[in-house]
Amino acid sequence: MAHYDLEEQEQIDSLKTWWNMYGNLITGVVVAGAVAVVGWQGWNWHQRGQAAQASAIYGVLEQAVAARDAQKVKAAAGELAEKFGGTAYAGMGALVAARQSFEAGDLKTATAQLTWAVENGKDEVRDLARLRLAAVQLDEKAYDQALKHLEAAHAPAFDTRFLELKGDILAAQGKGADAKAAYKAALDKMTDKAGPTRELLQQKLDSLGEAA
Structure with a gap:
């Protein structure tokens, strides 16, 4: 039968001691x-x-x-x-x-x-919901509530749509100058330099004339 030498036995004893101290934790x-x-x-x-x-x-x-x-x-x-x-x-x-x-x-x-x-x-769904809810409230003439939703933080990709709808609400309130500012800001945010969406937004702005 093989016998452990003294050094091996000491190593085993040390391991046993270490395990007794830390085994439960491990x-x-x-x-x-x-x-x-x-x-x-x-x-x-x-x-x-x-x-x-x-x-x-x-x-x-x-x-x-x-x-x-x-x-x-x-x-x-x-x-x-x-x-x-x-x-x-x-x-x-x-x-x-x-x-x-x-x-x-x-x-x-x-x-x-x-x-x-x-x-x-979450994310885009929440932003779209705010836009659509504000649009419904615009139809119901709940202007202040609609504007409150549009002031909420949203993804930059929705900047133009939020600003355009804000302009629509302000125009409906008779606040021409504020509506023009919102439409201009919306145009500035647009990446497309031409297209039906930009044309419609420009028409909204032009329809306000020299509103002050």
Whole structure:
């Protein structure tokens, strides 16, 4: 039988002492790390499952819009908001449903759906919701509320649209000089030097004449 020499035995004794001091700590760290990995994988799995279910409901919503089934649109959008509010599909569903409600003349429902998207949507969805909500409020002559939404921070890509709508609201209030300033700022933000959108914006500006 092989025998450990004195140096090997000392190394073993040192290792035993070290393990007695730190073994429980190391085991705890390893277990915690394993739990974290499992938890992360479980969370990712949950998120993928949520997205898949939300995608299916969003598909139902799109079909309902195509069929002009207002009740089914509202139901699908409501389910997305209630059960899958953390997914991108919920915000997009609110925008789609709001457009259908607006076109149907149901401004109250459109306002509620857009408000939800403003409060719960992310990035471009939130910015689009603010624009559309402000446009609905313009139609309802709720000018101050509409302007408040347009003052919120938004992505630079939406600068022109926010400023143009601000000009529309100010013009509706009879504030010609302020409306002209908003239209001019919108034109300055545009990257296109020609095109129907720029022409329409220029026409709005020109229609104000020498407003002061």
